[in-house]
Amino acid sequence: MNKGLLLIVLLCSFIFATAQDIQLVTPTRTGGKPLMDALNERQSNRNFVKKDLPAQTLSDMLWAAYGFNREDKRTVPSSQNRQELDVYVMLSTGIYFYDAKENKLIMKQKGDFCAALGQPNITGSAALSLIYVINLDKNSRDAGLIAAGFSVQNVYLYCASAGLGAVARGSFKRPDLQNVMKLTDKQEVVLTQAVGYIK
Numbered sequence: 778m779n780k781g782l783l784l785i786v787l788l789c790s791f792i793f794a795t796a797q798d799i800q801l802v803t804p805t806r807t808g809g810k811p812l813m814d815a816l817n818e819r820q821s822n823r824n825f826v827k828k829d830l831p832a833q834t835l836s837d838m839l840w841a842a843y844g845f846n847r848e849d850k851r852t853v854p855s856s857q858n859r860q861e862l863d864v865y866v867m868l869s870t871g872i873y874f875y876d877a878k879e880n881k882l883i884m885k886q887k888g889d890f891c892a893a894l895g896q897p898n899i900t901g902s903a904a905l906s907l908i909y910v911i912n913l914d915k916n917s918r919d920a921g922l923i924a925a926g927f928s929v930q931n932v933y934l935y936c937a938s939a940g941l942g943a944v945a946r947g948s949f950k951r952p953d954l955q956n957v958m959k960l961t962d963k964q965e966v967v968l969t970q971a972v973g974y975i976k
C-alpha cells in the first residue's frame with residue numbers, strides 16, 4: 778500500500794472510531810434553584826414521558842453528577858481523592874463513558890442494551906439511565922459505594938432544580954449489565970439511575 782493510501786485509511790479509521798462519541802456542550806456551572814428549594818423538592822420519580830434531554834441539560838446533569846469543579850477535583854468528594862467512581866450513560870444508541878476532563882461521552886458499546894437495565898416500566902420511558910461503576914483497583918468497595926451515593930444525590934438535586942425526574946435503582950440485571958458493558962473483574966456496577974421528563 779502506498780503512503781498516500783495508507784494515510785487515507787488511517788484517517789478514515791480515526792474518523793470512524795471517534796464519530797460515535799458525543800462532544801458535550803460546556804456545562805453551565807451557575808444558576809438553578811436555591812439549594813433549600815432543590816432539597817425540598819428532591820424525590821424519586823418513576824413515570825416518565827419519553828423525550829431526549831436537550832444538549833445543555835445533558836451536559837449540566839453530567840457535570841453535577843461527576844464533573845470537575847476544580848483542576849483535579851470533582852463535584853463529589855472521594856477518599857484520598859482517588860476518584861474510584863466512573864459514570865456511564867445508557868442511551869438507545871449505546872453505552873457511553875462520561876469523560877469529564879474532555880467533556881465528552883465516549884461510546885463504549887454500540888447498540889441498544891436497555892433490556893439489561895431491568896424495570897422496563899421505569900427505564901423504558903426515561904430519557905437515559907446513568908450507570909455507576911466503581912474501580913476496585915483504585916479504592917475500597919466501601920469508598921466506591923459512598924462516592925456513588927454522593928453522585929446519585931447530586932443528580933437527584935440537579936433534577937429537582939431543573940424540573941426533571943430521577944430514581945436511583947438497585948434492581949438492575951447485574952450479570953447482564955456487567956456483560957454488555959464488558960467490565961473487568963475489578964469494575965463493579967453498584968447502582969443505576971433513570972432520568973427523564975416527569976409524566
Ligand SMILES: Cc1cc2nc3c(=O)[nH]c(=O)nc-3n(C[C@H](O)[C@H](O)[C@H](O)COP(=O)(O)O)c2cc1C
Nearest residue numbers: 819820821822823896899944945946947948949968
Ligand atoms: C440504593 C437504592 C436502591 C434503590 N433501588 C430502587 C429500585 O430498584 N427501583 C425503584 O423504583 N426505586 C429504587 N430506589 C428508590 C427508593 O425506593 C426511594 O428512594 C425511596 O422509596 C424513598 O423515596 P424518595 O426517593 O422519593 O424519597 C432505590 C434507592 C436507593 C437509595
